[in-house]
Amino acid sequence: MSVRSCLRGFAAALVLGLALVAQSRDQRTAGVGVRAYIEQIVLPGSELIAAPTSLKAPVAVRVLKVWPHGSLLRYDLEWTGLEAGEHDLAKFLARKDGSPTQDLPPVAVTVTTVLGKGMVEPSELKPQPAQRLHGYTALQIAAGVAWMVGLLAILLVGRRWQRRMGTPPPLPTLADRLRPLVKAVATGSADVGAKAELERLLVAFWRARLDLREARAVDAIVAIREHAEAGALLRQLEAWLHMPTPPAEADWQALLAPYRSVTAASFEPIAAKESR
Amino acid sequence: MTAPAASVTRFAETRVFLDQISTRVGKVVVGQDVVVERVLIALLTSGHLLLQGVPGLAKTLLVAAVSKTVDLAFARIQFTIDLLPSDIVGSEILDQKTHEFRTHKGPIFTNLLLADEINRAAPKVQSALLEAMQERRVTIGNQTYPLPAPFLVIATQNPVEQAGTFELPEAQLDRFMLLHRLGYLTKEQEMEVLRRNVQLGVRRDGKGAVARTEFDVLGEQTTGSSEQLVRAMEDVQKVHVSEAFLEHCVEIVNRTRKHRKLDLGCSPRAGISLVKASRARALIHGRDYVLPEDLFALAEDVILHRIRLTYEAVAEGHTSQQVLQEILSEVAR
Numbered sequence: 001m002s003v004r005s006c007l008r009g010f011a012a013a014l015v016l017g018l019a020l021v022a023q024s025r026d027q028r029t030a031g032v033g034v035r036a037y038i039e040q041i042v043l044p045g046s047e048l049i050a051a052p053t054s055l056k057a058p059v060a061v062r063v064l065k066v067w068p069h070g071s072l073l074r075y076d077l078e079w080t081g082l083e084a085g086e087h088d089l090a091k092f093l094a095r096k097d098g099s100p101t102q103d104l105p106p107v108a109v110t111v112t113t114v115l116g117k118g119m120v121e122p123s124e125l126k127p128q129p130a131q132r133l134h135g136y137t138a139l140q141i142a143a144g145v146a147w148m149v150g151l152l153a154i155l156l157v158g159r160r161w162q163r164r165m166g167t168p169p170p171l172p173t174l175a176d177r178l179r180p181l182v183k184a185v186a187t188g189s190a191d192v193g194a195k196a197e198l199e200r201l202l203v204a205f206w207r208a209r210l211d212l213r214e215a216r217a218v219d220a221i222v223a224i225r226e227h228a229e230a231g232a233l234l235r236q237l238e239a240w241l242h243m244p245t246p247p248a249e250a251d252w253q254a255l256l257a258p259y260r261s262v263t264a265a266s267f268e269p270i271a272a273k274e275s276r
Numbered sequence: 277m278t279a280p281a282a283s284v285t286r287f288a289e290t291r292v293f294l295d296q297i298s299t300r301v302g303k304v305v306v307g308q309d310v311v312v313e314r315v316l317i318a319l320l321t322s323g324h325l326l327l328q329g330v331p332g333l334a335k336t337l338l339v340a341a342v343s344k345t346v347d348l349a350f351a352r353i354q355f356t357i358d359l360l361p362s363d364i365v366g367s368e369i370l371d372q373k374t375h376e377f378r379t380h381k382g383p384i385f386t387n388l389l390l391a392d393e394i395n396r397a398a399p400k401v402q403s404a405l406l407e408a409m410q411e412r413r414v415t416i417g418n419q420t421y422p423l424p425a426p427f428l429v430i431a432t433q434n435p436v437e438q439a440g441t442f443e444l445p446e447a448q449l450d451r452f453m454l455l456h457r458l459g460y461l462t463k464e465q466e467m468e469v470l471r472r473n474v475q476l477g478v479r480r481d482g483k484g485a486v487a488r489t490e491f492d493v494l495g496e497q498t499t500g501s502s503e504q505l506v507r508a509m510e511d512v513q514k515v516h517v518s519e520a521f522l523e524h525c526v527e528i529v530n531r532t533r534k535h536r537k538l539d540l541g542c543s544p545r546a547g548i549s550l551v552k553a554s555r556a557r558a559l560i561h562g563r564d565y566v567l568p569e570d571l572f573a574l575a576e577d578v579i580l581h582r583i584r585l586t587y588e589a590v591a592e593g594h595t596s597q598q599v600l601q602e603i604l605s606e607v608a609r
Binding site for chain 2: 199203207243
């Protein structure tokens, strides 16, 4: 290689170095949260790295690149201000080999803010404990046991309560409902409502007797009308209850005599009774 | 003649008139005695009737036969999706000669209106008709016109084809006094229909001829006059309703409101309709007083369209008919 070509290379390297120096950024002031760069800064001592930091640190620093600079080292630093004020980036750097950094010159930066003084800051976030991700089976077993205990308590307490209250009275049968109505109508102490209910119960009585419970209501009425005994009763009832001028004076006593002592057995179908 | 005797004679005359209508309609329509009875009930009580049945059950023929028999003005509207309220009630038309608006009255101005497939029309058309049914008058432009008397709407709907239909809501269904569900004919009745059809022959029309239909069988001569119908309507009002009968009606209506399988029970209008329809049925059957039999016979037609099952009852597979029979059985229990 000739001397001439060596000079040419040196000149090119010098131009490139000067160009890099001319392009390098030296941002010493930035707003809160805005990223800024200090490039090509020469710092003494062994290689530096970003010091371990905490969430409360006012500045965050990153070492982007490191070059040898004679016996020293040259750095590209990136920093982000998190609290307004004057800060020294050297405090946020540490030696890679762990040696102290007292010999470092201060790297002063200013973090500006657009917020006025005395601003009320948001409450500090409190870290929540992590969700419990284990013990599900145990929880299931505990829930099952609790459920069983609850069920047993309901059953046992319920039974005891039932025993104390006694069994509820059975619902009155059709016969139970029919007897007092027959008596009231026969003695003339029943109102229209009671007479209407008596008519409905007598129809129900004959529906049961003639095994017409499953038949449509209108078909059942027609069938009852056609039956010798039931038809005569129904027609008489209809005459007294629904005709504007009944053909004869109502003799409820005589008409209702067969129904004075009806029992639940009286409601059994006639055919079923005869077949026994 | 004494007053009660005159009353008995008049009742007898009315019964003959109603029998004649049934007989005449029966000559044209086979096996629909119950429907004829329901149409007569609607006619005598000025209640409206909704007939539900699949096509081909002679619904239109039946209504046409009744209107011709009693000498009533008859109109038929086929409800379609593009029908407008003005197509029913009428509209104001600008007369080009006089430059003034002239009122064109719609087909609703009749005595007997057949609203065919009412659920095919848009809700605003349905409500226009139902309003007229309720108020018995219509407003065209700024003028209000009363509808002719008697005025009766017999609507039909097909329960099968539901695509592109607008189901009548409960509030509007309530305005129909009766909803009768038509069923298929029995085998014998259907044989009779075919026998009659075979004998229809052709009708000469000028130089040509067309096959005769059942509509051609309807003669133009009427059986009764509208005056007789008015008298029959007055007679319905004289039918005696006992307190015990009213007790039965109220009991049934109340039970529909308390039944655990029913979401919606009957309105008081249902009770009124039960009594009105029962009076007309009693007259048709030659009685001057109502009986529980009338109530039970009409309960399905008066009540079923006014009740709605709960979601749980539908899920369990119950039907409105079953629930109503349960109620009627409980009433008679």
